[in-house]
Amino acid sequence: MPKKLNLIIILPAFNEAEIIGRVLADLKKVLSGFKNFESKIAVIDDGSWDKTAQVAEKNNAIVLHHVINRGLGGALQTGLEYARMKKADICVTMDSDGQHDPYDLKLMIDPILQKKADVVIGSRFLRKDNLIPCLRKIILKVSNLLTFFLFRVYTTDSQSGFRAFSQKAIKKIKLRTQRMEVSSELFQQIKKNKLRFKEVPILVFYTAYSRQKGQTNLNGIKVLLKLVLRLAR
């Protein structure tokens, strides 16, 4: 019998008790169909003050608890460090607010299994049926341009939270930014470590809940300032 691949799904979560149970249940349903994988779900509870950790534990997820909130970047780094520790063959990061469709998982990991990519980005702009709010669309496009301007990597969705990493990428990527600017920093790491990256179309659900929880539109300016500061130091 061939050795099963070690797959780790990382869900950074901050006060998601309301929805994370459903997200984990859906994810587990999809993962039960992945027969060639030994899969684990790790929730990075980023200093939540609601019952996110308890709900995640109840759903048999591994919970890594940040004693204080460190932001998306801090949580992603913890997730990647965990994947490194556990010698994961593939690691996937997803939003924990139910924005991503777990049925896209196969699409995300296929390029890694076929050795065509080290990093796979799920792009919401590659599917025409995604209903992205207009202002959000403009901000995301500007973020893509800035990512290109700062790091010379062109992507159709620099702020996507749905990503898959090969073992090589897990080992090489070292993120340093703490908050939302991590999404752009990732492309700097792809370029620096000469990793092959591919984009695949994904479905996103913009619910009232996810819009309230996700990046605010004004956050883009803050992200830019932080990135410039990081480059200048």
Next chain:
Amino acid sequence: MMNLFLLPVQLVLIIFLFFATSRVYLRFKEGTLGLGGFLFWIGIWVLALFSILNPGFLSYWAKLLGVGRGVDAIVYLSIVLLFYLIFRTNIMIENLREEISRLVREIALKQGDKKKRGK
């Protein structure tokens, strides 16, 4: 030429400079300030003291830089220095944030492993 008769404003500034220099020395002695920082601040305050006692020195540099008055040159240089120091402080805060995150991560990974072993 150094003027030995001090104006009240010069006296106040000199008292402040002695106070500032004593703070630099104390922070250096307790280890909060490194040798580089100590020399930088001592250099700044000594230069300031020299400029207060000898205003001609400032006018000379102001003329050399193409600025009308010595006081203007000081204001311009101070603004540049302040901006630079704010930049450095920002970087320092970012570094501190990073270190805190590393600590938080270490605790999270250790606790996660312990929990697993305990199950």
